Structure formats: C-alpha cells, structure tokens
Amino acid sequence: MAVNCFKCRHFFTTWDANHPRGCRAYGFKTKELPSALVKRTSGIECLKFERKQGEGHKQ
Template sequence: MVEKLPHCLQCVHYFITHDPGRPYGCRAMAFKSQVSPGRVVFKNSGMICQLYSPKKRDLNPSGSKKLA
C-alpha cells in the first residue's frame, strides 16, 4: 500500500510559476509541471518525495503576546 503523498503546498520548495502550461514548481528538484510536483515525483520514481520539507509555521504571526 502506498503512503499518503505529502502536500506540496506545505513544502518550502513549492512555488507557483507564471507559466500557464506548467503552473506548479519544485525548487529543490528544479522543475515545473502541470500537476503537483509530488505526484510527478511519485509517478516517475515510485517513491514519495525525499526532499519534502514542511514550512515552519509561526503560531502567533502578529508578534504580539496573547492576552488571557
């Protein structure tokens, strides 16, 4: 059984291109595609992307302290 593919939107290497024919890209693997880069990697290698790195989330993006 195949593990769940990572969500490229949550990866630091993912980017949106200005190319209408290939709108999705991966900086780590230096390519653009018509579909999610993670799907392309899995289709061509049979492996889940090994370069997936989740974005770091700031739990309090405003920088202010939460009041109780």
C-alpha cells in the same frame, strides 16, 4: 501518506500557464503537483519534502 506540496517550502507557483507549479528542490516546473510527478516517475514518495516554517503538524 502522500506528500502535500502546498505545505512544502520548496513548492512555488509560476506564471507559466503550461507549467503552473514548481519544485525548487528538484528544479522543475510541471502542470501537476510536483510530488505526484516524482511518485509517478520514480515510484517513491518525494524525499525532498520540508514543511514550511510556521506550518503545524496537521496534514
């Protein structure tokens, strides 16, 4: 199952219109979802996903 960055504690939104999404765990900003970039470049699902506190187990 694909990682949902919006439910990850490392995900953040930036003010940079060219790179509006970021990942604190990997330390980068991107135009696409960070998990999609990780999957595309490494060939594996994101290994840094940590569910936000207060988020249930629903996907």
